[in-house]
Amino acid sequence: MDAGAKLDTKPTLVSEHKAVIDNPASKPTKGRSAVLFLISIMYLICYMDRSNISVAQPEIGKAFGLSKTSMGLVLSAFTWAYAVGQIPAGWLGDRFGPKKVLTAIMSWWSVAAVMTGAAAGMTSLFSARLLLGLGEAGAFPVASRGMQFWFPRSERGRIQGTTHFFSRFAVAVTPFIAGSVMLAFGWRAIFYIFGSLGVIWSVMFAWYYRNRPEEHRSVNQAELAQIRGLNPDGSIKPLVTMRQETPWRRILGSPNMWYIALGYCCFFFGTNFYLTWYPTYLREHRHLTLQALGIIGSVPLFAGMAGDLIGGSLSDLMFKRTGKAKVARSIVAAPGFLLSGIFLIPAAMTASVWTSVLCLATSFFFLEFVIGPAWAVPMDVGGQFSGTVTGVMNMAGALAASVTPLVFGYYFGKGSWMIPFFISSGVMFLGALIWVFLIDPERSVVEAPATNGRG
Missing domain, CATH: 1.20.1250.20 (MFS general substrate transporter like domains)
Incomplete structure (x- = not known):
């Protein structure tokens, strides 16, 4: 066959x-x-x-x-x-x-x-x-x-x-x-x-x-x-797809859509530091050699990889136990944001290079808890338009990511090595609040409110 x-x-x-x-x-x-x-x-x-x-x-x-x-x-x-x-x-x-x-x-x-x-x-x-x-x-x-x-x-x-x-x-x-x-x-x-x-x-x-x-x-x-x-x-559920126009007005007019996008903005703002200014921070502020940077620089990335797997698996485990997407997604993403923000503070304030790197790695580990729930939610609320919904979320995140190097670059250029971390920590705390009080993985962003389902 x-x-x-x-x-x-x-x-x-x-x-x-x-x-x-x-x-x-x-x-x-x-x-x-x-x-x-x-x-x-x-x-x-x-x-x-x-x-x-x-x-x-x-x-x-x-x-x-x-x-x-x-x-x-x-x-x-x-x-x-x-x-x-x-x-x-x-x-x-x-x-x-x-x-x-x-x-x-x-x-x-x-x-x-x-x-x-x-x-x-x-x-x-x-x-x-x-x-x-x-x-x-x-x-x-x-x-x-x-x-x-x-x-x-x-x-x-x-x-x-x-x-x-x-x-x-x-x-x-x-x-x-x-x-x-x-x-x-x-x-x-x-x-x-x-x-x-x-x-x-x-x-x-x-x-x-x-x-x-x-x-x-x-x-x-x-x-x-x-x-x-x-x-x-006992029959297998069919794949439900209907040929219809993309409900742009509902998607873009849904508060839940913009809560999801805002939550992802917080995530991407925090993540992009590690992809842009992190090596410069270690070289110029922590005075690491290029050889040391090659080894130490990858520590947060490997910590984040572990966070990806653990966070996504925990979210699914909670969904299987509770049957509630709101609980399953938020109970992983919100603490992830919170703990990430907490560990950024000692990372910035300590005089020890190793303590700083360890705290940054721990912060990124918990921040990556967010990625599984964050990308699962558009699939939860987008139905057959989940590609479009995910595109809206990721566009917002990409725009937020473009702000990160500007913020860190501005303060690093002035010799202020702590302030951007405090700002980033605040953004992480905001992300936790958004996940607890605003994002609803149970509420469709493509269906009329009266027909919102749990697909």
Whole structure:
């Protein structure tokens, strides 16, 4: 049977399901595990492609005679395009399906990555990074829609934590991989090699992935029942999708949508310090050598990776125990924000380098508790428009992330090494309050209030 052969999806009675599950030869398949692995690899490639330029940046500047201001403009091109492309890309995923859109955008940004390596000057380099940002803009919103088809609500925290684990891992290992490639083959080879990985992924994803699990040969009736659940009569719940226009007015007019976006702004504001000013902070304020920075600099990233997995799993565990998304998501995200903010204060105030790094790592560990619940909520409240809803959330987060380097850069430039951490700590406390009192994972942002469900 080929990968696209359809399974028998006729209603299956509970007794029949039980007989299937009790038969060792007919245990639930693990098709969705392969889907999760494929999408996790996409997250890995995504962050490798966006962060590898930081390794090549000095050589690129020398090759093209770019000033730091010009190089900053090149780097900002990605951020601008990434923020602007979030909502349109999410809508495309909802409209045409994750399979077509993810395959297309991965191919798009892989070409853009190769174009970065082939750049001949400032203009072509800027254009390549702009195209890369537009391509990557759709990756996470559309991937969330794709995972929504394949995973039940009780697994959404774990899968989001897992995918973001891979993105953090990419940030940790890219400097070593890209640096080795550059030493051996030159800076252009970084983008040629990394870009080719995306092309390979696109081919594999197009071959393996199906928008509907029942259309995949690796999914049996027992696994489909786990994904969809059972009706009272014992039949497998159908996939409910209706061809209708995107309810822009409801989405953009929903207070819950903007609470979700604001909560993610708080998260991204805190996260982006580690991706921008953290190495400079260790070098210039804590006076670490480059060799020490290479070792110590990755500690918070690995702590955050652990936080991704633990936070997402805890959220799902609470959902299975309570059946309430509000409890399951908030009980992990709110303490994560709170503890992250608390540990930022001693990190800034201590005179000890090791104490500061340990506190920063602990802060990032708890902050990453938020990522699983934060990305599960758009799947909870967005229904068949979860790609669009996720795009709105991620656009807001990207804009907030652009503020972080400005705040830290302003105060660090004045020699004020503590104040930006106190500001960030306050933002973390605000995030905790938003999750406790405002965000409601039970309230749809795409349905009329009278018909709000718990899908």
